[in-house]
Amino acid sequence: MYIKYKKPVAINCWASVAGKKEGEGPLADKFDETVADDYFGKDTWEKAETELQSRCIGHLLHKKVIDAQDIDVVLGGDLTNQITSTSFAMRNFARPFVGLYNACSTMAEALLMGACLVDGGFADNALCLASSHFCTAERQFRTPLDYGGKRTPTAQWTVTGCGSVLLESAGQNAFITSAQIGRVVDLGVTDANNMGAAMAPAAADTIKRFLQESGTKAQEYDVIYTGDLGKVGSILLWQLLEKEKIVLSNHTDCGNVIFGEKQNVQSGASGCGCGATVLAADILPKIMAGELNNILFVATGALLSPSTTMQGESIPCIAHLVNIKSKKEVQKK
Amino acid sequence: MNYVWAFVVGGLICVAGQLLIDLTKLTPARILVIFVVSGVVLSAIGVWEKLVDFAGAGATVPILGFGHILAQGVEKAVAQSGFVGIFTGGMTACSGGVTASLMFALIASALTKSKSQS
């Protein structure tokens, strides 16, 4: 479903917090905070991820200089069962909350839903956030952390990080002008260690439909960002779109920028926190600085559970897209 | 020479496991099950005992050796106590390793917590 907002929804403020390994990567000095202790001073991984979210919200409120009470609504989610990391962070935050789950596409989902609430006049602002934590994801979806196993070459590394973005009805830094709600796509990939391959068709489907319905061409955008396809998924996305006669020469995957070549992450990064932190630490600052004027942010999610994988099911995936423009680009039209 | 053969034979058994991981879609858990059952079979047809004589720990340390212990246990128990031995032999023979594992696991879980890999 294509959404054209009546009036561009403003993004004035954002924040990101990341873990140790992310803090050793290329984006190290762009996060608002990197935390060397992956436990974040807590005694369980789940509490650590809740703390990660709380800190990220804290940074955003501090930068924007507003009180929590002035936030109208929060939309967000994470990868833990029943999205407890987010819900538990909201227990202390006590603002109206919409919990979302579309796996790693949650950040784009939150942005497009939040923009609907703001554009519709139901909220003056909406706080959108998503997080993931390597350790909560690993123990839930794979094996215990101390279990000795070799990662396959197609495996991706779940990002420990949280990104948050505040949407408002008016502003000047960046604007969401349109969006595409994705469809669930499944081309039969069953290997849970090859998420990029599973998700690439969903990204291709959403990008293709958005370009069709908005009447634009891929080359019109400065960069088309995908959330966490990694190296394998990116190659497959190019190939899939090539068959649809769409040439993707301006594509960057967030999963390929957050870690360096020598960080031993096989096919790249993944997780809700991957797209969310890269958006808040790298993409939005570039739009504010005028380096980028018109981008697509396409976050992809693999909608599997450990049970469905063991039952031999293939992996259904989804991709949501938001079009973010600079002030200059918005005024042009 | 004991050490050389232990190294070579044990190493080759691990290479067989690695080839199963890399070249088939079998998960590590399934490979271990295949290995332990193979150990019982190879022991039953008398192959494994010969390999143990030849390579020592090279044949007893890999998980196939666990199958060999189970098979030896059931042989002994059936010879000694007949029908009941079918049920008691395997578990009795492997009880040392299993009990040690669960005891050390409990101690480890009390003393440390899980660690991030980053």
Next chain:
Amino acid sequence: MRTNKKQYDRMVKGASPKSKVAKNCVWAFVVGGSFCVLGQILTEVYAEYMHFSLGDARQLASITLVGLSALLTAAGWYNRLARRAGAGTLVPITGFANAVVSPAIEFSTEGFVTGVASRMFVIAGPVIVYGTLASVAYGVILYVRARFGI
């Protein structure tokens, strides 16, 4: 979309990098072989210097390796080694111990009864189940042969 599942399966195979089989096998050989040498040394120490029977010495060597693996797992070193060694850390008895110890540590946050104890054999359980059942099948054969002289 113009791509069907069959075509996509081929594309995925083409785009996915293969495991470095030769390198992995060298690692598995060296690390797995080393655990076996250690087992051999321990067996000989127990048998010759501490005068255990050969059978008991082998059991004790295995138990010692299990303890060593628990120590390495608790220190966070076993999975570091396993990341390179693959089957070299999976196939020896130390791999079995790691499969028991790691979930015990992981789920200690869920309590000693409902976490540690109930999850302890979540990975290694199948080895015990199918290993034991294989021994039962072998036991039936042995019993029938002894009983009926076949």
